[in-house]
Amino acid sequence: MPADQHPTAPVSPQDALARIPKAAIKRLSLYTRVLQNLEMNNVEKVSSHELAEHLGLNSAQVRKDLAYYGQFGVPGFGYYVADLRANLKRILGTDKEIRVALVGVGNLGSALMSYGGFLRQGFKIALAFDVDGRKVGAARGNVPIDHIDDLEKRIRAEGIEIAILSVPAEVAQSVVDRLVAAGVTGILNFVPLRLIAPEHVKVQYVDLAIEIESLSYYLR
Amino acid sequence: MPADQHPTAPVSPQDALARIPKAAIKRLSLYTRVLQNLEMNNVEKVSSHELAEHLGLNSAQVRKDLAYYGQFGVPGFGYYVADLRANLKRILGTDKEIRVALVGVGNLGSALMSYGGFLRQGFKIALAFDVDGRKVGAARGNVPIDHIDDLEKRIRAEGIEIAILSVPAEVAQSVVDRLVAAGVTGILNFVPLRLIAPEHVKVQYVDLAIEIESLSYYLR
DNA sequence: TAGATTGTTAATCGATTAACAATC
DNA sequence: TAGATTGTTAATCGATTAACAATC
Incomplete structure (x- = not known):
């Protein structure tokens, strides 16, 4: 000693x-x-x-x-x-605004873009991605929707570290791999699936269906 | 003994x-x-x-x-x-379809009505309520949006026991009181607020902003 | 039977709560 | 000072994991 x-x-x-x-x-x-x-x-x-x-x-x-x-x-x-x-x-770490990316502008993703709760705690959705050509180019609020092909480029350019994941289950893991490659180190995951990510990447799971099933259980 | x-x-x-x-x-x-x-x-x-x-x-x-x-x-x-x-x-208790009510058809509520995850686990949103006259009468999917004035009547008529709460924080507690009075015994609460409910009513909290704040913490 | 895996007990680990000396 | 509340230790409570006899 x-x-x-x-x-x-x-x-x-x-x-x-x-x-x-x-x-x-x-x-x-x-x-x-x-x-x-x-x-x-x-x-x-x-x-x-x-x-x-x-x-x-x-x-x-x-x-x-x-x-x-x-x-x-x-x-x-x-x-x-x-x-x-x-x-x-x-x-x-919320003493300054934190810019995050959202991937998957479906029903849930779209709602999350408009959800005031994130902004109130200091999180701003600065980028959004989707595969659907009809959505790309449009915007929710002031946030333009980019094509997912540009994911790595845009995320790197903005230096974004946190992503919200609301894509279909089938593509979730491949999107995670791309996010990690682009430098993301935190993922808020709405996909009801265990995701594989490197040690240094933190994945936080939000599972809406699980929560309502507990309710059913306690009711009998 | x-x-x-x-x-x-x-x-x-x-x-x-x-x-x-x-x-x-x-x-x-x-x-x-x-x-x-x-x-x-x-x-x-x-x-x-x-x-x-x-x-x-x-x-x-x-x-x-x-x-x-x-x-x-x-x-x-x-x-x-x-x-x-x-x-x-x-x-x-999910061996048969469970019909639930949703209160508050804002951005989040609207997305939850379209969210496939609930249905996949056997939960069907059968009723939806809002105060906004412009929304009432419209529908999301096959579910009509009723005026919140009819909440007790409709919930009792349908015998619904579980409600999803996605209303503004200011009115959350009063809606809870009405839900309880109407016979609801389980509430999936998306409002970032502690709700007061009788012993026999189970409240399950989903707090989206909290989850993303944890991510921020673990990132430094 | 030999091999595999359950159901369950005991051991470990982790988180919450009670209690109180230190401090303003 | 007297009263109040913190910060912290020890005790309690609860949940997870290891180990293994029972069972197919």
Whole structure:
């Protein structure tokens, strides 16, 4: 052990981050949203108990989630809303607008292009692709639809790292391969299929049909 | 303790079901989907290892998930695809078509009405509601759009128990109250808000913006 | 029978919650 | 100071995985 390293030295940042529960990351986004609402209502301070209340969580969990990243609160007082929100946005990487690409402008893809929720959290769909010649050249909002043949070229030119995937299942894997080749490192996948991607690419699954099937289960 | 109850008697069905991990229920749906694909390809048997492989899971987990509900396999052999699938659909309650209502025919709602994934799993959107007079009377596919004033009447008449919620955040809670009053006991909620509902009503949250924020986090 | 795979128990791992000293 | 709430440790709870006897 190096002389300057104390036996009980904290783990390296990488190790520490690796240990943060996935669910805790999602809750960070939820906290950010609540803080946004509070800020809009000119609320200046909030306690872990109040934050928990808004989301139906335990206040110890709120404090623990935040403590993974630092000490943002004031003991005996709580958290400054604007300050905590700014910190969380920085941690999530949503402190600046993030431009993303959408592939597959079918029913779902089209709706996602118009969906305000992404933009509200700082994500702007800057590129959209489809194979259908009739759609190409048209636009949804201000976003032009490009032909999928230009996918690599356009994504590289824009330096885009995140893609939303809403293509038919049959072509999903081949599109993933192309996205990865074009430099994409995060994929929000709406296709009900396990996708194969390299270690360094994060795939986040959204499976609408699964969610409604759980409902059916709990109803009997 | 009643005389006919053995001290080590198995827990009641209710207790047993209460102990099944929520994540296990979602995996049941995933198994069903894989089994559907296998059946279409005329595959007659499958092992827990193969099922796990398709979904990137552990084979012990597959066996344990299934074992919560009974003994569906043949030791030394595996599972009969058609048989297991039929059993799982029965457990999930998707062995017959389930008619659901959709409230809020905006961009997202409109896309959900056309989304094939629900129908493929046995869910049919039978009713749709909106406040916008211009939309009412029109239809998406074969489904007419009714005015939200008729919500209780129509839902009761059709005996519908599950609703998909894609309305603006401001009115979400009031719509939930009306759905509950009309007899709905399951809500698939796309509104980024915690909804208040009675104990007997199950609310399943789908939060698209949260998912993409996690991607941003993992990318740095 | 020999080989393979299930169903199930025990061990491990991970996440949540309770409790409280430290701090403002 | 007294009161309140954080940050953090320890305890609890829950879910996943390994291991293997039972079974076909």
